[in-house]
Amino acid sequence: MSERELKAAQDTLRDFLAQARSAVAFTGAGLSTECGIPDFRSPGGLWTQNKPIPFDVFVAHQAARDEAWRRKFAMDAAFGAATPGRGHTALARLLADGRLRAIITQNIDGLHQASGVPDAALxxxxxxxxxxxxxxxxxxxxxxxxxxxxxxxxxxxxxCEACEGPVKTATISFGQAMPVAEMARADKLSRACDLFIVIGSSLVVYPAAGFPLIAKRAGARLVIINREETDFDEMADLVVRAEIGDVLEPFIQGVAANA
Structure with missing residues (x-):
């Protein structure tokens, strides 16, 4: 994407945000790659290095639990010092300014909270x-x-020191039930919003990837910001294929100037 095209996309997104009464962001692993955390599917991604351990295997086998925690602490050694990037900062500022109602995220890294996003908005x-x-x-x-x-x-x-049950990171593994309350809240937000902004998600992991479609069918404008194309690009009102930090950085300054 040329500098001129990027500027035009930023202007369109700014207009969409100004016109929206209830904007929601939906973030995926691509938001955190700028922070040094690899995504899952691209070359060198986390799933190319280690095959995910299914939930039922984790529960059933001590060896699987041992390996899961070994991987966890190895990842913390490599990526645990990561700090929020430009995209996280821009979204936190948009929330603080009232331009975003909430953030729905597929990410598990805690960087939204570290950028200042309150739990109530995430x-x-x-x-x-x-x-x-x-x-x-x-x-x-x-x-x-x-x-x-x-x-x-x-x-x-x-x-567990309380009941001797198995202890697992507070994440959702393959084969594990999705969190009921969070899914219901994401569904409600998607149906009620008039602008749904996808940021850094390949939109292939379901059921989470279904929320952009829910929002679009309910009448919301759909924006997709992602380096690679997605299956939802054709139905989107705006598609921006560029580095997320480059796309969102002006909104940090813009929000600050208008605060």
Whole structure:
């Protein structure tokens, strides 16, 4: 995309936001690649390095739980110091300015919260990897607690100190049920919005990828900002194929100037 085309797309997005009464952002892994966190499917992505461990396998086998936590701590060593990028900052400012109603995210990295997005304005469809929960009783466990027991046992995944149930990062794995409350809230937001902005999602992971279609069918304008094409591009009102930070950076300055 040329500089002229990018400027035109930014102007159109600015107009859409100015006209919207209820705008919702929908974010995916592409938002965090600028922060040094690889996405899942592209060459060098996380799924090309390690095959995902299905939920039923995690629950059934100690070895699978051990491997899941080994991977988790290895990833934290590589990417745990990541900080919010320009896209995160722009969305946080748009929320603070009242131009966005909420953010629905597929991301699990906690960078939206780190950028200043309040929990009340964020819907985490796939959970959060910055803490853990017991799969039996639901008790929250901090990662430092898990790590200390993992390392002390020579790489064995710990059990819940309250009920001895298996402890897992608070994320949604393949084969695990989607969170009911978050799905219902995302559905409500999608049906009620008049502008739905997809940012950094390939839109191939369902059921989460169905929300743009729900919004569009309910009458919302649909914007897609992603480096690669998606299956929803033809129905979108605006498609921007460029680096997300480059697209959204002017909105940081623009919101600040108009605050």
């Amino acid at each position: 819907v985490e469809l796939h959970g959060n990897t910055t803490y853990a929960t017991c799969l039996d009783c639901g008790q929250r466990h901090e990662l430092d607690w898990v790590r200390s027991r993992f390392e002390a046992s020579g790489g064995k995944a710990p059990f």
